[in-house]
Amino acid sequence: MIGVFDSGFGGLSTVKELIKLFPQHDMLYLGDSARAPYGNRSTETVIKYTQEGVEFLFSKGAKMVLLACNTASTDALRFLQQKYGNEKKVLGALIPAVEEALEKTKYGNIGVVGTRGTIVAGNFEKEILKRSVFLYHPASKKAQKIPKVFSQSCPLLVPLIEEGWIKKPETRMILKKYLLKLKSCHIDTLILGCTHYPLLEKEFAKKMGKNCILINSGKAQAQKFKEYLHLHQEIAQTLSQNGTRQFFTTDCPERFAELGSQFLGQKIGDVQKIEF
Amino acid sequence: MIGVFDSGFGGLSTVKELIKLFPQHDMLYLGDSARAPYGNRSTETVIKYTQEGVEFLFSKGAKMVLLACNTASTDALRFLQQKYGNEKKVLGALIPAVEEALEKTKYGNIGVVGTRGTIVAGNFEKEILKRSVFLYHPASKKAQKIPKVFSQSCPLLVPLIEEGWIKKPETRMILKKYLLKLKSCHIDTLILGCTHYPLLEKEFAKKMGKNCILINSGKAQAQKFKEYLHLHQEIAQTLSQNGTRQFFTTDCPERFAELGSQFLGQKIGDVQKIEF
Known part of the structure; x- marks a missing residue:
């Protein structure tokens, strides 16, 4: 599965672009709306929150995680890539x-x-x-x-x-x-x-x-991800393709579903609430 | 000291009204701007954030805390009043x-x-x-x-x-x-x-x-607070009156000082940043 992490709903516009390029790939999305926006937080806090989100997605079966959030990519991407090495793959926006x-x-x-x-x-x-x-x-x-x-x-x-x-x-x-x-x-x-x-x-x-x-x-990120998978067939082969999507949020699931549907360009059904 | 808690700058409009009625009372203000606005968050999240803010103000010497934020008053006031009983006094807006x-x-x-x-x-x-x-x-x-x-x-x-x-x-x-x-x-x-x-x-x-x-x-809250202190002289007597004001924020102090001055109707000098 492809995991996508964002501080809120916005990253669903990136998922929309990913779905255009990878319609059959299984996707997991986590929006940390309860703690959004990340933009004004300290680097340490953004690293902590992003790591929690990314590890949640890996624990749910993601084989790699894309950070859709610019702040998370800026503050936490390098830290996470160094921490995980080749073990867990994280790619950024920006x-x-x-x-x-x-x-x-x-x-x-x-x-x-x-x-x-x-x-x-x-x-x-x-x-x-x-x-x-x-x-x-x-x-x-x-x-x-x-x-x-x-x-x-x-x-x-x-x-x-x-x-x-x-x-x-x-x-x-x-x-x-x-x-x-x-x-x-x-x-x-x-x-x-x-x-x-x-x-x-x-x-x-x-x-x-x-x-x-x-x-x-988001479109640029989806396109670069496609090129990345083309170069890394060993990773591409681990990504399951049953066309499923799962959505998680740290805040109100109803509001996530309602607003998120606009970003995704299609209706979001089931949303699960999680807490950190 | 009188503590005032808000999710951001807004509560400074309440402080403005409090100062009109209590010009000599020492006041402590915490605006949780890094996590504002509370309006779209779940009740559980609002309770958690409000409790953290209120306890910070008590730890800094507040003898009672006014919630200036309507969302915090709606979601967290009753919970906090039941939790603290007569030990710590919290009053709401609304x-x-x-x-x-x-x-x-x-x-x-x-x-x-x-x-x-x-x-x-x-x-x-x-x-x-x-x-x-x-x-x-x-x-x-x-x-x-x-x-x-x-x-x-x-x-x-x-x-x-x-x-x-x-x-x-x-x-x-x-x-x-x-x-x-x-x-x-x-x-x-x-x-x-x-x-x-x-x-x-x-x-x-x-x-x-x-x-x-x-x-x-905010004006109504300040007026009711005056009546409350009139009825509760034992609390009124614990409130120091040296005309000091201290401002805390969870976000950028410069932005807090700049924006907050508009709400307070006077210039805010020193603002301290804290983190939860």
Whole structure:
């Protein structure tokens, strides 16, 4: 089974993309909604919570776990990978989106939108700049295009999306305000650095216009995971394929099912509540 | 010292009212912002978090603790009062506002606005109806006015206020949508059942018009606390009066100081971060 861990519902937008690529694979999802959002917590706390979540998924039969949460990926991924070594496989979000943005950007003007926690931490920016040293080597056509990163936190989008206000004029107005500065920076690529934002992808696309490529971080992660399994057949073969999905949450299961269905793009039936 | 516990900054609007009535009393405040908002969390989770916060305030020298958070008052007050008995005193929000609304309503059409958690739990409504049996007795002038309660959850107001979007047109538009139904019910009294809402009190007043009395729940709580101390001189005497204020938060202290100052109506200097 493929395990997916997130701090809340948002990671279900990543599961939606995984299902498109792996429709028959069995999947387990845990959303730690009772302790969400992770964005404002200390690194130690995020490591502790992520480890608890990941170990729960392994105990339920996951053969590998994807972290859908950007904060968990930033703070806990390296720790967990070092801890588990080859024994248990954990893959993160963040870097797949960064790599896709660097591949697709025309002029190197990359925008990042996310929660306040994500933007203040600045990890997308750090990863882009770290990688750009290698990608934009002198032999490349893009040699002169050392990327510039423009970040914008959009703290009201998560509550608006969770309220289902996706198509309301107020949401469009607020989104427009958030994107004003990014538009004036002429970014050509925009990373949607929050698993909630794919629900507003059409609105983002309208506001940013045709010349800006949107990077859906969950989609990028699912795509990179496909490439990973292609390279690691020994792992791919351990993943069962009976088309089952199991959902776990640390908070109210009814609300998880209701809201989560929007992110997953299909109805969620049974949700089990667990406690840490 | 008087301890005040809230899930975030909001309770500082209650502290503002407390300071008006008790300018010399020493006060301790804890805002559990890292785990806010409580409104969407399960009852068990709210009880656990509230207990941790309240016990922290007692450990720091509080002689009694006021819960400024409606969700915490609804879900955890009775549990804590039963647990502590006469040993440690904890008082809640909610009932003071209910009593004031029942005293002031002309026609018994009472509206309640709050977070989703507060409204779904329906505790304002339950408390109003429970009390109305006594208040609206046959000998009273209001004998025919068994109150009707109209509730409306306004989940986006907290994030909008916390983003400082108080005067933005989007906030006015969203508030208008939320109040549409209440206006059509001809309510004459509206309980602002969330400690954030006093920051939008003028907007609420404009939208509801002159014939609707607004009840600021923090103000009502401070007033009832004054009456409580008048009746319990043995407790009143244990409360030190050196005019000190101490602020604690589980999240970023800088953000707490910046945002909190708006709720308190005066600048907050030193804020200490704690972790659970």
